[in-house]
Amino acid sequence: SSELTQDPAVSVALGQTVRITCQGDSLRGYYASWYQQKPGQAPVLVIYGENNRPSGIPDRFSGSSSGNTASLTITGAQAEDEADYYCNSRDSSGNHLRAVFGGGTQLTVL
Amino acid sequence: QLQLQQWGAGLLKPSETLSLTCAVYGGSFSGYYWSWIRQPPGKGLEWIGEINHSGSTNYNPSLKSRVTISIHTSKNQFSLKLSSVTAADTAVYYCARGQRGSYVYYYYYYMDVWGKGTTVTVSS
Numbered sequence: 001s002s003e004l005t006q007d008p009a010v011s012v013a014l015g016q017t018v019r020i021t022c023q024g025d026s027l028r029g030y031y032a033s034w035y036q037q038k039p040g041q042a043p044v045l046v047i048y049g050e051n052n053r054p055s056g057i058p059d060r061f062s063g064s065s066s067g068n069t070a071s072l073t074i075t076g077a078q079a080e081d082e083a084d085y086y087c088n089s090r091d092s093s094g095n096h097l098r099a100v101f102g103g104g105t106q107l108t109v110l
Numbered sequence: 111q112l113q114l115q116q117w118g119a120g121l122l123k124p125s126e127t128l129s130l131t132c133a134v135y136g137g138s139f140s141g142y143y144w145s146w147i148r149q150p151p152g153k154g155l156e157w158i159g160e161i162n163h164s165g166s167t168n169y170n171p172s173l174k175s176r177v178t179i180s181i182h183t184s185k186n187q188f189s190l191k192l193s194s195v196t197a198a199d200t201a202v203y204y205c206a207r208g209q210r211g212s213y214v215y216y217y218y219y220y221m222d223v224w225g226k227g228t229t230v231t232v233s234s
Contacts, residue, residue, distance in 0.1 A: 033220035035155075042204055042227050043155065048220035050213070065216075086155050090210070090219045097168045099145070099157040099208070099219065 004032075004087055004102035011108040012077045020072045020105045022087030030089040032070035034063060037084045037104075046085075047072055074107075082109045112137035114225035116205045118190075122232045128192040132205030132225055133185070139163050143208035144188045145221060146179060148201040156201075160208055161188055195232045202227040 004024040012018035022032050031050055035043035045054050047063035060075045070089075074081055087102040118130035132144070140163040148156050159169035161179045169177050178191045192199060206221040 029217055031216050031218045033218075035221075037155075042224040043221075044224070045220055045222045048222070049218045050216070054222060088155075088157075088220065090217070092217070096210075096217065098170060099160070101147075101155040101157060104154040 004089060004100055006085075006087060006102035006105045008103065009106045009108070011110055012074070013110050014079060015076055017073065017075045018077055018107065020074075020085050020107065022070045022072075022102045023068055024089065024100070024102075025068055026089045026092040026100065027065060027068050027070050029092045031065060032063070032087045032089050034061075034070075034072045035086045035088065036081075037086065038082075043086065077107075077109050079109050082107055112207065112223050114205050114207065114223055116203075116225040116228050118203075118228055118230070120229055120231060122195050122230065124196050124232060124234055125194055126232075128190070128195050128199065128203075128230055128232075130190045130203055130205070130228055130230075131187055132189070133187045134207075135186070137207075137223075139183055139186050143210060144179075144181065145206045145208045146190045147204045147206060147221075148199075149204070149227075150198075150201040158190065158192075158203075197232050200230065200232050202229050204228075 034047040037043040051063045090096045091098040113135045116132040143160040145160040146158040161167045176193045181188045205225040207223040208221045210219045
C-alpha cells in the first residue's frame, strides 16, 4: 500500500512534548520526511532522513521510525510551532515511482 | 541559496490547459528531482509528479493521463501542464526540489526547497 495515515489533529500545552505519527507500509523501507505549513505559506522541511534537520530548524524537532510508523517529536513546543504537519515518503512498491503525503496533522499549542 | 520562482496563469475555464513554470536560481539543476505538488483549498498536499535533469518523469497515477512535466535545462526551468481542467483542479500549486537516495537498509526522499506557490482557480 502507498497510503500514509496521520491523526487529523493534535494539541499540546506550551512547553510540553508532543509526538505526531505517520503510518504506512512504505515506511518499512523509507524514512519519512516531515513538513511544517503555516496558513498562507509554502511547506517547510523540518526533518528528513534518519533524523536530520535542515539549517535553521530548531533542535526541539526530532524524528524517529519503527516498523511502519514514523514520528515527529517536538520537545518543548512553542507557540510558533502551531501549524499543519505533513509526512512524506515514496511508494515502496512498483520501483518507488510515486511520492505520497499523509493527510496532515493540525497541531494546536495551548 | 537555492530559490525557486514560479509563475503561470491563475484563472482558467473548464477544459483549458493549466500551464506553470518554475525557475531554479542559485544552484545546480542536475542530480535532483524537480517536483510539482498541489493543495486544494482547505485540504492536504498532493504530489503531482517529477522530472530529473535527464528528462525522466514520474507521475501520480491519478493524474497521469492529463499531466506533462518538461524540463528546459538551458534556462534552469521546468514546467507543468495539466490538460482538461475542472473545478476539482482548483488549488495552490507548488514546485519543489526533491532528493532521493539510500542508506544501508533504508531509502530516503525529501523536498527541501519549495516555491512560494501559485493559486490556480478553475471557473466558468
